[in-house]
Amino acid sequence: MKLEYLYWILPLVVHVIGTEFASSDEGTIAYSEHVTGSRNCLPEEQSDIIESSHLVQTSTLDTNQEEVDQSEPKTLPLSAKYDYDGKKYPNTEHLEIKPLQGGNILMSFNFEASRTTELYPSSKEITYYDVFPKALGSILKSTNTRELHLRFGHGWYDSDLNGKLVANGNLSGGTGVEIWAFIEANSEDEAFEYWVQLANSLSGLFCASFNSIDSAVTTKPEQLFQKESNIDTNSNLLGQLYHFRSALPREPICTENLTPFLKLLPTKGKQGISSLLSGNKMFNAEWTSMSIDILTNCEDGGVDNCTQSLKQAINLILNVPKVKDKNKYPIPKPTPGTELKCDPSRIHDLYNCFPLVESPDLDFTFLDLFGKVIRGGSLVASKPSTVCFDIDLNNWEIGHLSLQPPDQFYMDEKLCFSLLTSDEYNVSFKTHDSSKVNNIEQPPFRASRSLSGYSQESGGFRLDFFNPTEGDQVIVIFQALPWFVKLYTHSLVLTVTNKSGESVLLNVQNEELSEYIKEIVYHPAVDRVTPTHLELRILAPAKTKLKFTFSFDKSMLLYSEYPPDANHGFELEPVVFALIDKDHPDNVKYIMRTTTGLLTLPTPDFSMPYNVIILTLTIMSLTFGSIFNLLVKKVVTEEEAELAQSERPVEKLKQKFRTLFGRT
Known part of the structure; x- marks a missing residue:
């Protein structure tokens, strides 16, 4: 017999032996049932749909468990249970789901991992990373990076429809990629060399254009993006910490960035809640944001007992009707006439149809949204993987369509369940009125940035801000512009519109301007060396609209400095607005970013040469x-x-x- 035949025969022999061994143990699911049974769900009569009335009561933990036990008893093999005699590592994962208006649904994936380390280990010592990704650990070590933050943004976030950003905007970035870090060095020049090395290393790791970061796109924020760890205050550092930040708004976010992101997880995206994620589904969402935060905290002011923590998060908003339509018609095409739903009260025939308003009914599962199900929990995590629902239980039904149902649903401010086994989990959602959702908290302010002017030589910026609350707000505005945008601060004009509708125009010569603008940080650009850096600390009265306008000139570029498709224009990174706590100036209560700007410059005729x-x-x-x-x-x-x-x-x-x- 040829050796290649063994490739096909041996798995069959193992399968038969495993089936006989599993079936000999009464009350245990047979191996063959787990493999050949329905991958996604049980038959309808066997699926255990948890009705909302069973979940609202605070004393339903035991009741729900009894109801689940009334079904056919099935126990998993010992190797599949969460509490097996295996080693647990310091990492956790959590998924939170919240329906929104307009048929949207918010999915928040959160992952945490940590390790204990020394800031200055000897070269002879062996470094143990456990579940902390070695790919990142070696980069941080070689560049003396003590704190790192990465943001990947894709799509458009509608705050009117979706409310506040997740985690008050601390986990969200603007369109493109954004990075800021704190690097320890003996001088600023040495720190900048480490910064460039860090950007080049991350470029290869995440398949992004971080290698294009240089001094021309690097800023040093003074009021925002401050340090979150205690390493500077509680540690005896040998050098000083230097702060750098950069953004690439033109960078497209795609599967090439998601794959290395998942490879940093202990499960590598093969198990746990991360097994739901795939690029073809994730980047078809209305809005997607990925974040990576690495902090270093040391105890008792020493450098030998420090904890390096890694937080990864993915937040995305899916429009359920669009996702289901794309599943039905992968190739876009007109809706067949037989499937059109026309308004019967109006004229409709073969040539005329007034569509009805979309039905508020929704019925979908994880399989519909992602094309796959959760492949069990992370069995090496220090805590079980959890899935929580911020949902209106009076109008929504949550059920499981899995081989092994969750042990129990429990109420902890939100409806949650734990993934205690390695089996597949599929959750169903059903409602007759998708507009009935839990309260969507609105953002504490509204802000936007736009461009004005049509000249090839000059233009203008307009920043609009509105404080809808009943109290005054302290806001910090951060804006970084390319070196070829020459901003003139003396052209600043502030228009203040109070709640009664009266408007007042203030320029830099008015003393009243200081009542609204408390501090200005401005670093003018140096051609091809540094960008324009502007920070404003303002006081926004209650129910007041503020409009800032600036003028700028456009510089001429060299022939070789134009990017591909130069006639498209140049992307300007978003403006950052942050709400600051009045009592604690370093505490950011809410932060958001505007959309990117598209600036047109005088473009030569590239065909002329x-x-x-x-x-x-x-x-x-x-x-x-x-x-x-x-x-x-x-x-x-x-x-x-x-x-x-x-x-x-x-x-x-x-x-x-x-x-x-x-x-x-």
Whole structure:
């Protein structure tokens, strides 16, 4: 028998032996049932749908457990249970789900891992990472990075529909990629070298364009993006901490960034809640944000007992009707006429149809949203994987369609259950009115940025801010602009509109401007060296609208400095607005970013050099040919040309051969 046949025969033998062994133990699910049974759900009569009335009561923990026990008893093998005699590592994972208005649903994936380390380990000591990703650990060690924050953003967040950002915006970034870090070094020049090395290393790790980060796109914030760890205050550092930040708004976010993100997890995206994630589903969402935060905290002011913590988060908003339509029609095409739902109160025939309003009914599962189910919990985590629902139980039904149902649902401010086994979990959602959701908290302020002007030489910025609350707010505005945008602070004009609708215009010459703008941090750009850096600390009165306008000039670029598709324009990174606690100026209560800006610059005709080259070469070839003929050739009569030709040695030799062989 050939060896390649063993590749097919051995798994069958193992499968048969496993089936016989499992079936011999009464009351245990057979291996064959786990493999050949329904991958996604049980038959409808066996699925255990938890009705909302069973979940609202605070004393339903025992009741729910009894109801689950009334079904056919099934126990898993000992190796599949969470409390097996295996080692647990310092990492946790949590999934939170919240329905929103408009058929949207928010999915928040949170992962945490940590390790104990020394800031200055000797070269002879072996470094143990456990579940902390070594790929990141070695980069942080080689660049002396003590704190690192990464943000990947894709799509558009509608705050009117979706309310406040998750975690008050602390886990969200603008469109593109954003990075800031605190690096320990003996001098700023040395720290900047580490910063460039860090960016280049992360570029290879996350398949992103961090390697394009240099001094021309790097800023040093003074009021925002401050340190979150205690390493500077509680540790005896050998050097100083230097703060750097940069953003690449043009960077597209795709599966190439998600794959290394998942590889940092202990489960590598193969088990636990991360097994739901896939690029083709995730980046078709209305809005997607990925974040990585690494903090270093030391105890008792020492450097030998420090904890390095890693927090990873993915937040995305899916529009359920769109996702289901794309599942039904992967290739977009018009809806067949037989499936159109027309308004019967209006004229409708083969050529006319007034569509009905979309039905508020929703019925979907994890399989519909992601094309897969949760492949059990993370069995190496220090705590069981949890899934929680921030949901209106009076209008929504949550059920499980799994081989092994959750042990129990429990109420801990939200409806939750733990993934205690390695089996697959699929959760169903059903409602007759998707507009009935839990209270959606609105953001504490509204802000936007827009461009004005149409000139190729100059333009303007407009920042709009509205405080809808009943109290005054302290806001910090952070804006970084490319070096080719020359911002003029003396052109600042502030328009204040109070709650009664009265407007007042203030410029830099008005003393009243200091009542609203408390502090200005401005670092002008240096051509091709540093960007424009502007920070404003303002006081926004209650129910007041503020409009800031600036003027700027556009610089000329070199031919080689234009990016591909230069006529598209240049992306400007979002403006950051942050609500600051009045009593604690370092405490950011809420932070958000505007959309990116698209700036057009004077763009040369890139085809002109090629046209000039072609025209020049054509003229040169024609001129060269004519001049060459005049220099090396002589104009003679036909008789003179024949006589000169007959006098050539070759012609004389030919004549001798003709005479010798009798030819004329």
